[in-house]
Amino acid sequence: MSRVAIIVICFVTIQLSWCRLDDDTLSSLRTNCVIGHCFHRGVEDCPSPENKCRCQKLQCKNAAVCCNLNKFQLKEELACANISGSGHVEALHIRNASLTTLNLEDWRKLKYLRYMTITDGQINSVTGEFAKHTSVSCLNLSSNGIINFENRSLVNLYNLSFLDLSHNNLSDVPRFKKDGNVTVDISANSHMLCPNLFNALQRTELHFSNINNSFCIFTKTFQWFNSTESVPLIQVIEIDKLRKDCLPNCTCEPKRLDIVSGKQATIKVEVNCSGQNWISLPRPLPANTFALNVSNNNITGLELFSSDPSYQNIRELYADNNEITSILPLEGSQFLSNFVVLSLRNNKLKSLPTYIFSNILDRNNFRSLRIGLNRLQCDCNAAKVLKVWLLTKQKNIQDYDEIYCDNMDMKVIDLNPSKLCQSQQDWTDYIYYIITAEVVLFAGLIAKVVYDYYVFKTSGYLPWPASKMPKLPCDWLCE
Numbered sequence: 001m002s003r004v005a006i007i008v009i010c011f012v013t014i015q016l017s018w019c020r021l022d023d024d025t026l027s028s029l030r031t032n033c034v035i036g037h038c039f040h041r042g043v044e045d046c047p048s049p050e051n052k053c054r055c056q057k058l059q060c061k062n063a064a065v066c067c068n069l070n071k072f073q074l075k076e077e078l079a080c081a082n083i084s085g086s087g088h089v090e091a092l093h094i095r096n097a098s099l100t101t102l103n104l105e106d107w108r109k110l111k112y113l114r115y116m117t118i119t120d121g122q123i124n125s126v127t128g129e130f131a132k133h134t135s136v137s138c139l140n141l142s143s144n145g146i147i148n149f150e151n152r153s154l155v156n157l158y159n160l161s162f163l164d165l166s167h168n169n170l171s172d173v174p175r176f177k178k179d180g181n182v183t184v185d186i187s188a189n190s191h192m193l194c195p196n197l198f199n200a201l202q203r204t205e206l207h208f209s210n211i212n213n214s215f216c217i218f219t220k221t222f223q224w225f226n227s228t229e230s231v232p233l234i235q236v237i238e239i240d241k242l243r244k245d246c247l248p249n250c251t252c253e254p255k256r257l258d259i260v261s262g263k264q265a266t267i268k269v270e271v272n273c274s275g276q277n278w279i280s281l282p283r284p285l286p287a288n289t290f291a292l293n294v295s296n297n298n299i300t301g302l303e304l305f306s307s308d309p310s311y312q313n314i315r316e317l318y319a320d321n322n323e324i325t326s327i328l329p330l331e332g333s334q335f336l337s338n339f340v341v342l343s344l345r346n347n348k349l350k351s352l353p354t355y356i357f358s359n360i361l362d363r364n365n366f367r368s369l370r371i372g373l374n375r376l377q378c379d380c381n382a383a384k385v386l387k388v389w390l391l392t393k394q395k396n397i398q399d400y401d402e403i404y405c406d407n408m409d410m411k412v413i414d415l416n417p418s419k420l421c422q423s424q425q426d427w428t429d430y431i432y433y434i435i436t437a438e439v440v441l442f443a444g445l446i447a448k449v450v451y452d453y454y455v456f457k458t459s460g461y462l463p464w465p466a467s468k469m470p471k472l473p474c475d476w477l478c479e
């Protein structure tokens with residue numbers, strides 16, 4: 001009998017509300033029951049109120065639907081419709097079950113089950129675990145308000161390929177078998193935690209369906225995230241990819257959440273390339289780099305901060321224990337005007353041009369500059385200007401008292417201006433003395449000349465020493 005004929009007969013017989021088809025014939029119609037990966041029926045397939053059981057087998061092979069059960073009725077009702085035990089049910093949909101806990105140990109009898117769907121009910125938690133090698137390939141637990149799964153609940157589902165956990169209240173993705181390809185729907189779980197998603201992605205290969213409706217949140221306990229701002233799942237997946245495929249020999253870890261009002265919150269990463277013996281900064285950095293750690297390398301210059309576009313959005317630089325000689329390359333860079341942390345401890349800085357930080361450290365006290373264990377060239381200017389600057393910027397420069405001089409055994413903040421600037425001071429004083437002496441001498445000379453002239457005019461002789469001086473050729477001019 002051809003399939004068309006069966007359908008025609010069935011259609012005709014349905015009109016007579018009677019359609020008897022044996023199991024073998026029905027198996028050819030099974031696609032009607034299981035569409036795609038999963039088995040799902042509407043309320044219209046629920047047993048009618050006059051049915052003695054709350055479960056009923058469907059007109060297609062090995063499929064059944066149960067509705068409006070509570071936890072006391074579950075076992076009996078499954079038996080009532082010959083679903084548990086010898087019933088050989090492969091596809092089961094239970095709608096609107098009020099179970100509080102779904103204990104998977106109760107399901108061990110349903111050993112033929114391949115499509116298990118329990119939706120639109122009230123289940124708080126899932127306990128127990130499936131029997132080993134249960135052949136369930138699609139598990140749909142959508143719309144139940146489930147809060148948590150026991151650790152090992154799903155680990156024995158070796159054939160699992162589709163898991164629908166949407167519209168629940170989960171904060172974590174339950175564990176399941178390690179290998180194989182599982183597609184999970186976690187949409188509409190408003191308490192899903194992003195850190196848990198990162199962990200889930202680390203332990204299993206996961207594919208998500210309904211990605212555009214899936215979000216997660218961060219909590220206080222993760223780094224210093226403190227936000228209930230939801231982040232699209234797609235971002236978590238991208239960051240996970242970045243984590244697995246960061247710059248060579250670097251790690252990329254989610255570090256903070258960038259919240260700009262009116263925009264979707266974005267996850268930012270810290271790129272950690274410390275301890276590589278590198279002599280120059282790595283490039284290009286991932287687009288969402290927030291912090292770069294290149295400590296313990298042999299890096300000499302910071303030029304990329306003003307030339308490389310991938311360095312424009314960095315807010316934190318940790319470059320301790322390197323060979324950096326100058327911070328001048330940062331001048332005018334976007335990093336300098338926006339940085340939160342600039343850590344250049346134990347480098348080869350020779351000077352600290354404080355002017356490049358003017359208007360930058362002044363406005364904001366949250367910025368942190370760490371430059372301890374550098375040995376600067378110390379002079380009167382360092383003693384007078386730099387020392388005072390360091391003392392006034394203590395809030396920003398916590399290690400202000402660990403900055404040393406290269407040319408003397410001293411800390412910059414211990415420099416004594418009156419000593420370092422002494423020679424210069426003496427010299428200027430000396431000039432003043434000479435000038436004063438010269439002025440006094442000059443005034444004396446003029447007074448003497450005036451006196452000589454007066455005496456000469458009144459008494460006609462020249463006082464000493466002018467009288468004793470030999471006549472000079474020009475003297476006749478006066479006489």
Ligand SMILES: *[C@@H]1O[C@H](CO)[C@@H](O)[C@H](O)[C@H]1NC(C)=O
Pocket residue numbers: 068069070096098
């Ligand atoms: C769900 O089942 C309960 C009984 O367990 C029933 O009172 C309620 O009306 C059902 N809800 C729906 C939407 O069918």
Ligand SMILES: *[C@@H]1O[C@H](CO)[C@@H](O)[C@H](O)[C@H]1NC(C)=O
Pocket residue numbers: 082086087088
């Ligand atoms: C249950 O189903 C099995 C196999 O399909 C059948 O042999 C058995 O008679 C059924 N029992 C009842 C009570 O319907």
Ligand SMILES: *[C@@H]1O[C@H](CO)[C@@H](O)[C@H](O)[C@H]1NC(C)=O
Pocket residue numbers: 038039040119120140141142143164
């Ligand atoms: C799982 O059940 C939900 C709720 O009934 C339904 O909306 C969804 O389509 C089902 N998922 C699959 C994959 O069949």
Ligand SMILES: *[C@@H]1O[C@H](CO)[C@@H](O)[C@H](O)[C@H]1NC(C)=O
Pocket residue numbers: 151
């Ligand atoms: C579940 O697993 C987590 C992480 O592996 C562990 O910390 C926790 O103790 C486990 N809980 C139980 C009940 O085994």
Ligand SMILES: *[C@@H]1O[C@H](CO)[C@@H](O)[C@H](O)[C@H]1NC(C)=O
Pocket residue numbers: 114135137158159
């Ligand atoms: C479950 O998977 C195993 C191999 O992993 C396969 O041999 C078996 O046929 C599968 N069972 C079902 C019911 O699909």
Ligand SMILES: *[C@@H]1O[C@H](CO)[C@@H](O)[C@H](O)[C@H]1NC(C)=O
Pocket residue numbers: 145147169171191
């Ligand atoms: C969902 O779970 C969170 C904690 O994970 C809880 O605070 C909240 O009340 C739950 N919401 C519902 C509707 O159960």
Ligand SMILES: *[C@@H]1O[C@H](CO)[C@@H](O)[C@H](O)[C@H]1NC(C)=O
Pocket residue numbers: 181182183207
């Ligand atoms: C896993 O399944 C998804 C969706 O079914 C598919 O896009 C992906 O290519 C599969 N991956 C592997 C490795 O089989």
Ligand SMILES: *[C@@H]1O[C@H](CO)[C@@H](O)[C@H](O)[C@H]1NC(C)=O
Pocket residue numbers: 212
């Ligand atoms: C998800 O959203 C992206 C962009 O917002 C869009 O390109 C894509 O088609 C959407 N996917 C689905 C399945 O709706």
Ligand SMILES: *[C@@H]1O[C@H](CO)[C@@H](O)[C@H](O)[C@H]1NC(C)=O
Pocket residue numbers: 220226227
């Ligand atoms: C974190 O957020 C909570 C509430 O959203 C707030 O009470 C608390 O002060 C915040 N903590 C910090 C360190 O910002």
Ligand SMILES: *[C@@H]1O[C@H](CO)[C@@H](O)[C@H](O)[C@H]1NC(C)=O
Pocket residue numbers: 248249276
């Ligand atoms: C990464 O580290 C390995 C082993 O230490 C080294 O052989 C390789 O050259 C490094 N790659 C880069 C880009 O530094």
Ligand SMILES: *[C@@H]1O[C@H](CO)[C@@H](O)[C@H](O)[C@H]1NC(C)=O
Pocket residue numbers: 272273274275293
């Ligand atoms: C950066 O990586 C180094 C070595 O790989 C590690 O010791 C250090 O703790 C990491 N730093 C951060 C902030 O993750």
Ligand SMILES: *[C@@H]1O[C@H](CO)[C@@H](O)[C@H](O)[C@H]1NC(C)=O
Pocket residue numbers: 277278279297298
């Ligand atoms: C980096 O510096 C360390 C210690 O100063 C030195 O041992 C090492 O040879 C340097 N590496 C390179 C590549 O210059």
